[in-house]
Amino acid sequence: MLTRYKKSYNKIAMGLLSFMPNEKDMQKLQITINQYETDQDHQLFLWKEEKGIIGLIGVVFVNNHLIQIQHISVNPSHRGHGIGSRMVKALKQLYPDTSFIPDENTAAFCEKCDLNESFLWSEAPV
Ligand SMILES: CC(C)(COP(=O)(O)OP(=O)(O)OC[C@H]1O[C@@H](n2cnc3c(N)ncnc32)[C@H](O)[C@@H]1OP(=O)(O)O)[C@@H](O)C(=O)NCCC(=O)NCCS
Structure with missing residues (x-):
């Protein structure tokens, strides 16, 4: 299930974020996590089993x-079992009346997800 990020999850969240190709740099990673912790418009969800x-x-x-979906990451030991797509679906269920767009880092995977018709992909810049 999706659960909202809390500061107590900082270490595990940073570890997972670091798998993103654009989050390899420690300084960048710190900025990213700070943004999720402080910016009201940014929200990080963790997938808990x-x-x-x-x-x-x-x-x-x-x-x-x-x-906009900015980050998607799954622990390497659990990849290939549908967790990534399940997180996208759960997010859609959480915000059923909202449209979603990927950014350049999540576009390839988001395109692979089984999306229903209400899931609007826009190429428009935001
Ligand atoms: C991308 C990621 C989140 C997928 O998680 P997952 O739980 O393995 O995903 P699922 O099991 O739901 O789906 C697996 C499918 O996604 C594909 N896939 C994996 N990474 C992908 C990527 N970067 N772009 C496009 N497709 C990708 C797999 O090839 C597989 O395809 P198949 O079903 O045709 O064999 C995971 O590989 C990951 O954490 N990668 C590192 C972080 C990253 O690069 N994030 C950006 C992704 S756009």
Whole structure:
């Protein structure tokens, strides 16, 4: 299930974020996590199962109708079992009346997800 990020999850969240190709630099990673901790428009969700936190998905609320997916990461030991796509689906269920767009780092994976028709992908710049 998706659970909202809390500061107590800082270490595990940073570890998962560091798998993103654009978050390899420690300084960049620190800026990113600070943004999720302080910016009201940024929200990080963690994917929690019985075995613990094994994934994350990070978004920006562009406006009331549009969410951009910025980060998706799954613990390497749990990849290839549908966790990534499940996180995207759970996010859509959480915000059923909202449209979603990927950014350049999540576009390739988001395109692979099984998306229903209400899931609007826009190429428009935000
Ligand atoms: C991308 C990622 C989140 C996928 O998580 P996952 O739980 O393994 O995803 P799922 O099991 O739901 O889906 C697996 C499918 O996604 C594909 N996939 C994995 N990484 C991908 C990527 N970067 N771009 C496009 N497709 C990708 C796999 O090839 C697989 O395809 P298949 O079903 O046709 O075999 C995971 O590989 C990861 O954490 N990668 C490192 C972080 C990263 O690069 N994030 C940006 C992704 S755009």
